[in-house]
Amino acid sequence: MRMPDPDEQAIGRRRQLVEGLRRIVPGEGVIVDEESLTAYDCDALSAYRQRPLAAVLPETVDQVSRVLRLCGELGIKVVPRGGGTSLSGGSLPVADGIVLAMGRFNRILEIDLANRQARVQPGVTNLAISKAVDADGFYYAPDPSSQIACSIGGNVSENAGGVHCLKYGMTSNNVLAVEFVTLEGEVIRFGGGYDQPGLDMMGLLVGSEGLLGVITEVTVRLLPKPETQRAALIGFPSNRRAADAVAAIIAAGIIPAGMEMMDKPAIKVTEDFVHAGYPLHVEALLIVELDGPKVEVDHLLAEVEKIAKENGAETCVVSETEAQRLTFWAGRKAAFPAVGRISRDYMTMDGSIPRGQLPDVLDHIAELSEKHGLRVANVFHAGDGNLHPLILFDASKPGELEAAENFGADILRKCIAVGGVLTGEHGVGIEKRDLMSEQFSEVDLDQQRRLKDVFDPAGLFNPGKVFPLLHRCVADGRMIVSAGANYAFPDLPRF
Amino acid sequence: MPLDILKAGDEAAVADILKQGKPVEITGGGTKLGLGRPVAVERRLDVSALSGITAYEPAELLLTAAAGTPLSQIEATLSQHGQCLAFEPPDLSQLLGAGAGQTLGGVVATNLSGPRRISAGAARDHVLGLRAVNGRGEIFRAGGKVVKNVTGYDLPKLLTGSFGTMAVFTELTLKVLPAAETEETIALPGLDCAEAVTVMCQALGSSAALSGAAWVPGTGVALRLEGFGPSVEARRQRLLALLGRDADVWAAPASKAWWREMRDLAPLGSGAGQAVWKISIPATQAPALLEKLKSLGEHKAALDWGGALVWVSLPCGTDAKAGDLRALLPPDAYAMLMVAPAEVRASQPVFQPRPAAQMAIEEKVRRSFDPDALLNPGRMV
Ligand SMILES: Cc1cc2nc3c(=O)[nH]c(=O)nc-3n(C[C@H](O)[C@H](O)[C@H](O)COP(=O)(O)OP(=O)(O)OC[C@H]3O[C@@H](n4cnc5c(N)ncnc54)[C@H](O)[C@@H]3O)c2cc1C
Numbered sequence: 001m002r003m004p005d006p007d008e009q010a011i012g013r014r015r016q017l018v019e020g021l022r023r024i025v026p027g028e029g030v031i032v033d034e035e036s037l038t039a040y041d042c043d044a045l046s047a048y049r050q051r052p053l054a055a056v057l058p059e060t061v062d063q064v065s066r067v068l069r070l071c072g073e074l075g076i077k078v079v080p081r082g083g084g085t086s087l088s089g090g091s092l093p094v095a096d097g098i099v100l101a102m103g104r105f106n107r108i109l110e111i112d113l114a115n116r117q118a119r120v121q122p123g124v125t126n127l128a129i130s131k132a133v134d135a136d137g138f139y140y141a142p143d144p145s146s147q148i149a150c151s152i153g154g155n156v157s158e159n160a161g162g163v164h165c166l167k168y169g170m171t172s173n174n175v176l177a178v179e180f181v182t183l184e185g186e187v188i189r190f191g192g193g194y195d196q197p198g199l200d201m202m203g204l205l206v207g208s209e210g211l212l213g214v215i216t217e218v219t220v221r222l223l224p225k226p227e228t229q230r231a232a233l234i235g236f237p238s239n240r241r242a243a244d245a246v247a248a249i250i251a252a253g254i255i256p257a258g259m260e261m262m263d264k265p266a267i268k269v270t271e272d273f274v275h276a277g278y279p280l281h282v283e284a285l286l287i288v289e290l291d292g293p294k295v296e297v298d299h300l301l302a303e304v305e306k307i308a309k310e311n312g313a314e315t316c317v318v319s320e321t322e323a324q325r326l327t328f329w330a331g332r333k334a335a336f337p338a339v340g341r342i343s344r345d346y347m348t349m350d351g352s353i354p355r356g357q358l359p360d361v362l363d364h365i366a367e368l369s370e371k372h373g374l375r376v377a378n379v380f381h382a383g384d385g386n387l388h389p390l391i392l393f394d395a396s397k398p399g400e401l402e403a404a405e406n407f408g409a410d411i412l413r414k415c416i417a418v419g420g421v422l423t424g425e426h427g428v429g430i431e432k433r434d435l436m437s438e439q440f441s442e443v444d445l446d447q448q449r450r451l452k453d454v455f456d457p458a459g460l461f462n463p464g465k466v467f468p469l470l471h472r473c474v475a476d477g478r479m480i481v482s483a484g485a486n487y488a489f490p491d492l493p494r495f
Numbered sequence: 496m497p498l499d500i501l502k503a504g505d506e507a508a509v510a511d512i513l514k515q516g517k518p519v520e521i522t523g524g525g526t527k528l529g530l531g532r533p534v535a536v537e538r539r540l541d542v543s544a545l546s547g548i549t550a551y552e553p554a555e556l557l558l559t560a561a562a563g564t565p566l567s568q569i570e571a572t573l574s575q576h577g578q579c580l581a582f583e584p585p586d587l588s589q590l591l592g593a594g595a596g597q598t599l600g601g602v603v604a605t606n607l608s609g610p611r612r613i614s615a616g617a618a619r620d621h622v623l624g625l626r627a628v629n630g631r632g633e634i635f636r637a638g639g640k641v642v643k644n645v646t647g648y649d650l651p652k653l654l655t656g657s658f659g660t661m662a663v664f665t666e667l668t669l670k671v672l673p674a675a676e677t678e679e680t681i682a683l684p685g686l687d688c689a690e691a692v693t694v695m696c697q698a699l700g701s702s703a704a705l706s707g708a709a710w711v712p713g714t715g716v717a718l719r720l721e722g723f724g725p726s727v728e729a730r731r732q733r734l735l736a737l738l739g740r741d742a743d744v745w746a747a748p749a750s751k752a753w754w755r756e757m758r759d760l761a762p763l764g765s766g767a768g769q770a771v772w773k774i775s776i777p778a779t780q781a782p783a784l785l786e787k788l789k790s791l792g793e794h795k796a797a798l799d800w801g802g803a804l805v806w807v808s809l810p811c812g813t814d815a816k817a818g819d820l821r822a823l824l825p826p827d828a829y830a831m832l833m834v835a836p837a838e839v840r841a842s843q844p845v846f847q848p849r850p851a852a853q854m855a856i857e858e859k860v861r862r863s864f865d866p867d868a869l870l871n872p873g874r875m876v
Contacts, residue, residue, distance in 0.1 A: 001582070022614065038509070059767070070559070111685070112777070112779075113700060114618070114696045114778070114779045115696070115777045115778050115779055115803070116699060116700060117777075132776065137700075137702075138700075158645065159645045159649065161643060161813075165643070169620065172620075172642070172643075172649060173616050173620045183854070186852045188850070188852055188853050188856065190853070192611065192615065192775055192829060193775035193776065193777065193803050193827075194608075194612050194775065194800050194803055194804065194830075195606065195608070195612075195617060195656075195775055195804075195806075196656055197829040197831075197846060197847040197849055198846055198847075198849055198853070198857050198875065199653065199656070199657055199857045199859060199860060199861065199875075200606070200619055200652050200653055200655060200657075201653070201658050201853075201856070201860070202651055203619055203652025203653050203655070204648060204649060204650075204652065204653040206649060206652070207645050207648065207649045208648055208649075223543060224699075224700055224701055224702050224704075227702045227703065230559075237840070247511070248554075250554050250556060250673075251554045253554055253577055253578075253673030253674070253676065254673070255672065255673065267802050291605065292702075292704065292722075292726060293704075293729045293730055294700065294729075295725045295728075295729040296723055296726030299725045299726065300723065352557050352639070352641045352642075352643045352644055352695070353641060354556060354557070354640065354641055355554065355555055356552060356555055374647070381643070384641075384642045384643040385641055385642065385643065386643045389726070394742055418747070419639075419640050419641070420639070420641050421639040421641055421644045421646045422646045423643055423644075423645050423646050424641070424643040424644060424645065425643065426645070427645055428645075428646060428647065432646075433611035436647065438647060439639075439647075440636070440647065441635070441636070442633070443633050443635050444635045444636050444637065444647075445647075447629065447633070447635045447637070447650070447863075448647055448648050448650070448840070449865040450864075451648055451860065451863055454856070454859045454860055454863050455856075466647065473675065478597060
């Protein structure tokens, strides 16, 4: 993956930079030794690595401001980093810049249950917020499967989703305010209550992938925990019938908490791995989860079952216990590692399409699989049309990596052709950067670039991400997983 | 000043008009010309001819329509399929003294959201994609026509609520949702503001999943339950047990009628000679604010969004008491002047003044879309 050519003069100012940083952040907060720096070489898209000039771990907002001012003066690039779990290379360092790691901003500042909100520092993990209010019967709704490791600051920057965002929305629908530091070191609060005092700048910052500034505080909404959660596991004779059932459930006015789909290859691989009790004779499997008051969940599950049967469901099991519900999910959550067991390498796509296009796009992916001579397993958030096709390949065989890359790019092109988009939740990062011009016109992109210029005219924040480089390289949008070993966070469940 | 009305027949015409480089006031149905700072320009760009639903797939939960499409047409189409705009856009034409006929573009430009905002989100949470023309006369697209999308900056959120000061919407794609099968309201009469906020916070913090929580002096607290029949019934029983107070239960027709009035701010009266303020505040601070508002003299106040939204109407006078009212606000609150005669809206800050650094960056962001300040100039000051 090509990155912008490093600025040699900036690299030449490294000593001055480090001295300046040490005056701002004392002791071990400035990391320069090669060994400790390796921890910052990559994010979860670990096929790409880069040693930064230094990593700095500020502890106060004032330190963040001063670090940014120093970098502005010295022309040093800044890559903000939270938990480092980005799947799109969002927190990949650059050779001529520092990593600004927000891990020490790990305090929950205020929990306000009466107003159902919490003010937290950006380095707090997603799950830690829910845990802090669990005993009081509340939680923070967006639940990326990386939630034990990813930070709320990273969630805000990527506008992270999760299986339950069908009903509860993404990060952007669940934050109320952010505090933000500009390159000039200015500290600004955006957002507030349920509406905005001026322009919705918070709306712009959520999902801005670390390109505009550093988030130093987030106010999130808390929700009361649902009383009951139950799931149905439903098998269908074809992808098309499963997709029809998804459409029919929604058309019946039901918005499940989550609605996930797996195709036959994905069912087989995960069942072999986790033994979740998935039916092996079906072509497609749906997991439909409902939450809320028990009567509502029971009532709607009966509806879902009826709709599934009308759409040709061959099997339908509804969870009777919490253990059984978790078993249903176990296979789905283990889909990525399960594929990793049967294939030396695989790559994951994140395209998002209109739901009605699911059957056609799946048929097309099957054709592409023939054309490129590679296997594919499909798991996806069917409720909101967010695909995660897993392309299986073996990088040690000549030509297979290229074939996989071409396959992946073809899938994303198809997503765009049917009215979809490049990424539903993982972000553009470096990974899909060069495909942006397939989705957007130059006018569209220029409008976005001008916003970048407002905040960062010198291009110091997270360069080489989101926007296509001037000289385009091979268009590809994928995450490569190579033989498990170089894959970050192997223990986390994956959606 | 004689107004030159330029009627654009399509998106290309909008672009052509803007390329002429002269400032315009943008209008659709014209119902919100009295919202925000008055715009002093000689040309009015009328986009009401950009009308019609271009795509609606109920199973996709998506609707795409030209920006000038009347909201009533959209709502009628949605309701035929049992769906709705979940953010419950209010109709403030009565209050603003304007005619009927608000358009989708106007609703999105002002981010107007009704009582259901607390559970379903605001207009900004439902705008997925758009086509628009910026101040350079360039047609651009942003967002997408899918429910889940993080590709590029979230311009739909930034542009929602920008009062037409950054771009002229030509087409909008919105997320739509199933309308509730039924609804009921639990009414607790006779509570004062402090008791009301305590009750609303308690109810909103429970698993009752309320879709409305408001307080009107005289009426008391209204708590709305929406959803499938059996669910509404179960939640009602649970909620009544939790609150342990005497309550009335309004069935669907009464409940619907009451929330429509609340949505459109009928409890504040007709608006003649009145100024109306919209104040955002952490709900638990609302009672103290209401106490302080007494120093302003004659006024009416009501709470929505569980207390996080305070509506105040008072005799307008020459300044709508802007300075006095804002001086009473705690640090986390902000106020917008929603209704007042043009002279007052011209002389007083309509939007809450924000710290200089924040205003400066907002202004630069606005200029990145509209460098020569051609679009509704001054509207959002
Ligand atoms: C196993 C696994 C499962 C995953 N599952 C999901 C899923 O279900 N849904 C989903 O949406 N994502 C998922 N992800 C992707 C990832 O976890 C999310 O994108 C997450 O939001 C990243 O958070 P982070 O703290 O790790 O951020 P990082 O990776 O450190 O950074 C992400 C981006 O945010 C910027 N950034 C971080 N902190 C700040 C800050 N304070 N200020 C400004 N910019 C900042 C960085 O520069 C970078 O561009 C998964 C990842 C893994 C590894």
